[in-house]
Amino acid sequence: MNWFTMINVPNNQGQNWDVYIQKARRYILDKVERVLGTAISPLIEVEEILDPRTIESKTSSAQGALYGNSSNNRYAAFLRHANYSPSIKNLYFCGGSVHPGGGIPLALLSARIVSEMIEKKQPHG
Numbered sequence: 001m002n003w004f005t006m007i008n009v010p011n012n013q014g015q016n017w018d019v020y021i022q023k024a025r026r027y028i029l030d031k032v033e034r035v036l037g038t039a040i041s042p043l044i045e046v047e048e049i050l051d052p053r054t055i056e057s058k059t060s061s062a063q064g065a066l067y068g069n070s071s072n073n074r075y076a077a078f079l080r081h082a083n084y085s086p087s088i089k090n091l092y093f094c095g096g097s098v099h100p101g102g103g104i105p106l107a108l109l110s111a112r113i114v115s116e117m118i119e120k121k122q123p124h125g
């Protein structure tokens with residue numbers, strides 16, 4: 001059986017991830033075991049953990065953030081990175097960490113926006 005657990009966490013700012021991971025791991029296992037009434041810890045054969053440090057090193061995302069700039073306030077949607085570079089002509093960005101946002105549907109929308117900008121040769125800035 002393959003089991004995947006995802007926990008939302010902040011981006012990497014040098015937190016002591018190893019401590020947080022051990023605490024969260026224990027908490028999750030305790031809860032699942034309590035709910036199922038079965039000890040699953042001894043059944044784990046292979047385990048892999050991705051945290052913001054490993055996400056950063058594997059994907060080059062800034063501070064290991066999956067969705068770009070933190071979006072914890074009501075204005076966050078307006079502060080996302082634009083789909084073009086204001087300083088480098090003809091440099092465009094699309095994907096989950098820029099406008100309009102993260103997740104497959106928005107990343108695809110982002111691609112459409114960029115393709116339309118290029119098609120219309122829209123000026124930047």
Ligand SMILES: Cc1cc2nc3c(=O)[nH]c(=O)nc-3n(C[C@H](O)[C@H](O)[C@H](O)COP(=O)(O)OP(=O)(O)OC[C@H]3O[C@@H](n4cnc5c(N)ncnc54)[C@H](O)[C@@H]3O)c2cc1C
Nearest residue numbers: 006059060066067094095096097101102103104105106107
């Ligand atoms: C665990 C997890 C679960 C998720 N679940 C959902 C979900 O249920 N629904 C949903 O809508 N969204 C989900 N998301 C979010 C969604 O996956 C992302 O928002 C989306 O994939 C972002 O698309 P992207 O094209 O920007 O980046 P990616 O999909 O990460 O694509 C970037 C690609 O670029 C490649 N790459 C990187 N560097 C280089 C390089 N130097 N040269 C060449 N290629 C390179 C990478 O290998 C990768 O294939 C999830 C994300 C995670 C991590």
